[in-house]
Amino acid sequence: MLRPKVPTMPAPTGQVTPPAVVEPTAITPSAPMPTAAPASGRPTVQLTSGGLITLVVGGTTVFLVLGAVLVSLLLAVAITAGSTAVTALVIRSLMNSDSKRR
Numbered sequence: 001m002l003r004p005k006v007p008t009m010p011a012p013t014g015q016v017t018p019p020a021v022v023e024p025t026a027i028t029p030s031a032p033m034p035t036a037a038p039a040s041g042r043p044t045v046q047l048t049s050g051g052l053i054t055l056v057v058g059g060t061t062v063f064l065v066l067g068a069v070l071v072s073l074l075l076a077v078a079i080t081a082g083s084t085a086v087t088a089l090v091i092r093s094l095m096n097s098d099s100k101r102r
Contacts, residue, residue, distance in 0.1 A: 047055065
């Protein structure tokens with residue numbers, strides 16, 4: 001009844017040429033590459049003892065704040081899981097006691 005027709009590949013039109021053969025050529029270096037990077041106009045950053053202490057204190061503060069946030073998130077998940085489990089037990093107990101009374 002329904003038979004699929006396989007399309008036929010159309011014949012190419014125009015002149016068909018074979019692909020061109022690429023022959024390798026010799027590589028000649030044009031100019032020597034510089035060995036050192038050019039000096040930039042910006043001064044380099046030098047940390048003093050006060051700057052180093054500020055950096056360490058700032059890093060420690062960020063570390064402690066992120067740790068407190070992550071611990072509080074973990075605690076919130078644990079409390080939510082515990083309360084969900086207690087709620088499920090109470091509902092199960094109510095369902096079982098209701099079916100025993102009948």
